[in-house]
Amino acid sequence: MKFIHAADLHIDSPLRGLEEYAGAPVERVRNATREALVRLIDLCLDQQAAFLIVAGDLFDHDWKDFNTALFVVKQFQRLDKEGIPVYVIRGNHDSRAEMSLQVPWPTGGRFKLFNHKQAETVILPELGVAIHGMSFAERHVRESLLPKYPAPLSGMLNIGILHTSATGASGIEDHPSYAPCTIKELVDMGYQYWALGHVHQRQILHEGACRIVYPGNTQGRHIRETGPKGCAVVTVEDGEIESIEFVSTDVLRWKEVELELSAHHHLDDLYELVATQLKTELVAADERLLGVRLNIQGGCAAHRQLNSDAARREADAALRARVGEISDDVWLEKIKWQTRPPVDRNVLKEGQDFIGELLRDVDQLAADDTQFAAFLACLQPLIDKTESDLLAGRDEDDKSEKLVDFASAAQRRDWLKAAEGLLLNQLTKDD
Numbered sequence: 001m002k003f004i005h006a007a008d009l010h011i012d013s014p015l016r017g018l019e020e021y022a023g024a025p026v027e028r029v030r031n032a033t034r035e036a037l038v039r040l041i042d043l044c045l046d047q048q049a050a051f052l053i054v055a056g057d058l059f060d061h062d063w064k065d066f067n068t069a070l071f072v073v074k075q076f077q078r079l080d081k082e083g084i085p086v087y088v089i090r091g092n093h094d095s096r097a098e099m100s101l102q103v104p105w106p107t108g109g110r111f112k113l114f115n116h117k118q119a120e121t122v123i124l125p126e127l128g129v130a131i132h133g134m135s136f137a138e139r140h141v142r143e144s145l146l147p148k149y150p151a152p153l154s155g156m157l158n159i160g161i162l163h164t165s166a167t168g169a170s171g172i173e174d175h176p177s178y179a180p181c182t183i184k185e186l187v188d189m190g191y192q193y194w195a196l197g198h199v200h201q202r203q204i205l206h207e208g209a210c211r212i213v214y215p216g217n218t219q220g221r222h223i224r225e226t227g228p229k230g231c232a233v234v235t236v237e238d239g240e241i242e243s244i245e246f247v248s249t250d251v252l253r254w255k256e257v258e259l260e261l262s263a264h265h266h267l268d269d270l271y272e273l274v275a276t277q278l279k280t281e282l283v284a285a286d287e288r289l290l291g292v293r294l295n296i297q298g299g300c301a302a303h304r305q306l307n308s309d310a311a312r313r314e315a316d317a318a319l320r321a322r323v324g325e326i327s328d329d330v331w332l333e334k335i336k337w338q339t340r341p342p343v344d345r346n347v348l349k350e351g352q353d354f355i356g357e358l359l360r361d362v363d364q365l366a367a368d369d370t371q372f373a374a375f376l377a378c379l380q381p382l383i384d385k386t387e388s389d390l391l392a393g394r395d396e397d398d399k400s401e402k403l404v405d406f407a408s409a410a411q412r413r414d415w416l417k418a419a420e421g422l423l424l425n426q427l428t429k430d431d
């Protein structure tokens, strides 16, 4: 027997400012969360799943017309027709209080939306499975919901469905507003499988007698959600969990591509290198639409050709046009120009002049994170202002996945590299 565990479908999640992206395949991006649901349902049918679990945030936000709801219901009806039940809980995005209108769920008796006031249990005697679940009543659930869940039924495979920011999960900061609990508390419940939702990065938090699984979201929503996205296909043999396999359902895959240029690379070489690299990425993405952020780095001749704002905009446009020739399935979400002048950094660094001293300081800062953090502390007021500007208008739980992570050492080193490039370009101009 197999069952499928999905979460965080965020149907009709908008990509903010999509229309402002040059040449963005607007419709394909906009429909991606819906198409991922279609793939999820296809997978349930192909695998002849015993049931489908949706662990919260099926809907991204409250909607005022029924277009979104009817699309989802239509997909669930496909399962209903084949006798495949669907078990759904509400998460913070689609909590009872959050959603103002009632969804016309399938009425065949195989659809179950768990209550938001108390946990409920569905028993499937023919499968030997007991499913326990509870919905979010409101957007913020500050206490653990675990005390409301029942004890496991003996002799059954007990599955708990829960939307939570479980402590110890990667890819999210601990957040007290989303039914927090610990891995130990989950294990101590004595269930055999925890079907979790909320964290968008797929991961298995615990194995053995108690499996705790975040399947991740079914479709990445922006460049901070890179890589394959999908669901967990769980195989059960003789009442025990045999295996857990992640299967992709995404139709648009986000990818950050790093391109390191060398001293002899001019702009034309850059276009060639990008074309080659993206062809490889396209194959890896298996005919999906690719949303690519291109980080172009390295000390290169091309840097000298990018010495004005106009030159950089021309190169940006040329690159986009070139990518358009390769395939309609690549969209450059952003090109980050982080090149440096084609100078031998090691030689310059030895110099007993200002440049030498500057580069030695840069290396010292990069090597000593405490010193670097202290150096940046004087910029704190600016950082605070930038951060609040960048985060203005975002959802509260989105704010925990920061747009720019000011606390990240890797991020600080990126900035240092960019600053060095700008300075070296000014300081080493030939003319």
Ligand SMILES: [Mn+2]
Pocket (backbone or CB within 6 Å): 056, 057, 091, 092, 093, 163, 197, 198, 199, 397
């Ligand atoms: Mn959530």
